[in-house]
Structures are given as structure tokens and as C-alpha cells.
Amino acid sequence: MRTMDVVRAWGRILAGRMPSLSIEITRKCPLSCPGCYAYGQDHLGAGEPINQLREFEGSSLVEEVLALVDFHKPLHLSIVGGEPLVRWREITRLLPELDKRGIHTQVVTSAVRPIPLEWKHVQRLNLVVSIDGLQPEHDKRRTPATYSRILQHIRGHSITVHCTVTRQMTRQEGYMREFFAFWSAQPEVRKIWVSLYTPQMDEKSDEMLPADVRARVLDELALLKDAFVKLELPSGLLKAYRRPPLYPGRCVFARTTHSFSSDLRTAVMPCQLGGKPDCRQCGCIAAAVLEAVNRHRLPIGIRTGTIYDVSRVLGLRLKALRRVNTERPLRKQADADGVRSLRNPVRNAG
């Protein structure tokens, strides 16, 4: 993150705004990954499940997304799904508009279909392709977005590989090294990110990492972090994975990101994962990166997170104060109009 981005994010927080926005641009997806949180029963809390939610397409999707963006004025926008490439035509229209607004956009995709080549020219785009393990495990989990399709569909692009470590990937020694070696060798790959599978509360699934396995994976990642240039795994991130935020109220990611589902109205709470995620087992890279920043101590001995907390409270108070100041003259005007209308009911009627 550049200094300018930090200053701009801080400015947003001081203005009582959240610097990030995440949008489930469609509820449709041709994959059916085991453990997918988007299609979980509780993803949208007590509301309708995502597959019954309204969604937009064509020009109305483009207009609605831009209206949402112009209202929230985020610095960073994550476009997720369902599968965003279901709406590749609309995203192709949106990306230059977002770029013009100076917004850093991230599209998270399975690369199940060709990625439009026009996207290459968008300056502030990070194209993130989810690849969960080596070919046998990945293809089983994410068909039809198989290795062979991904390799074809990313041609000509510059991508970030995002791997979510599941239990299935931890049974073979040297697995992660082999994975990093394979994807580091692909010229289209710019960066490699690693998340750990995050379960919902009381979940029992084959994807979950038991505590001892999670600790072993993190030890292995600590040994590999400097072995591959494209692998982005700073030690602060690994520390955050070892000690994730205890609950959503302590998670900087959840507190700085507005997430909306496919009707562009329904909020996804408490974070992008929705439902009731088990924060103590959180392995989400976005949460871990912000947690690492939160815990970072500045040379003056103050935690960055303390500055964030103070700025946020200050920002919310200033926002409330601004609202009072704009509402007061309006109320005075309304009161005066009310008095006039009482004095001269006929003139003001109709």
C-alpha cells in the first residue's frame, strides 16, 4: 500500500466513511465448490438465500453499481460473486468508469471462461484467480474451472493467484512448495496470495483445518515465504493467521468494508463471508492484512490500530455534527414555512 493510499484511506475514515466496498455482482455461478460461503443457508442472515435474491444485468447493473460507488465513494472495490465472469460484459463497461474515479478494483474469479482482453488496459485493476491446490484437488473442487481452462483463460493477462488452503491440501508433504513452484513458473502470474479455509460457527466439513494442522501449515508457509519471489506472505500476515480477531467487532476488515449482495441493497454481514463466520479460525487474507497493519507499532510506540480507532470515533462524531448543522437550518426553514402557512393558510394551499 502506498503512503498516498494510506493518507486517502485515513481521510475517508475521518469523514466517517468506510474506505472499501465489496459487491456480489451476480448470484449465479457455474461452479459448486464444497464449503462455498456465498450459497450457505445463513449467508444473508435471516434474509432470503442468495439464489432467491434479485439481481441486475445489462445497463441497469452498470448504472446501479456506479450509483452505489458514487454514494459510498470507496477507495477500493472488490467485485465478487457468484462468478463475476457471468457478468463480463457489464464489468467490461464498469472497469474504465471505476478507473476514471481513481478506484482500485479487484475482480475475484474462477477464470471459468475467457477473461476479456480489454481488462488488461485498466490501470487500477487487480485480477485475482482462485486456485485451490494442485490439479487433482483443484479440479475436483472447482470443476468446470479446471487447471486447463484457467491456463487458457489467463493468457495475455497479469493475475494474482489466490489459494485457499483446505484440509485436502495438507495430507501430502511438500504440497504447498509444489503449488507455489507451478504457479510461480507461469508468466501470467504476478503474485501469489494464500488464505486459510474459514468455517462458519459449528461447521463440520472436510475442508476445515483442525488447530494442529493449521499450525503446521503456518509453520510450513513461514519456511516457504522467502523461497518464491511472487509469493506475498509477510511475517505480519502469518502472525495475524496465528491470532485472528476474536469477533467481528475486532476485525478491521469487517469495520472498514461495506459488503452488498446481488440486489445491491442487502448488506452481507458481518463481513464478506456472511452468515456466522468463526473468527477464531479466520483465514481470510483481507482480514489478516488489515490485522497486521492494525498491530503494527509506529516508531513513536503507538499501534496503527489505536490511530484508526481514534480516527473512526472522531470521523463518526464529525459526521453526526455535520448532519446536525445541515439539518438545523432546514428545520428552521421548515418551522418558518410552517408558521407562514399557519398565518396565511389560503396562500400556501396547493
Ligand code: SF4
Ligand atoms: S466459484 Fe465462488 S461462488 Fe462459485 S461455488 Fe465456488 S466459491 Fe462459490
Ligand code: SF4
Ligand atoms: S473477516 Fe474473519 S475475522 Fe473478520 S469478521 Fe469475517 S470471519 Fe471474522
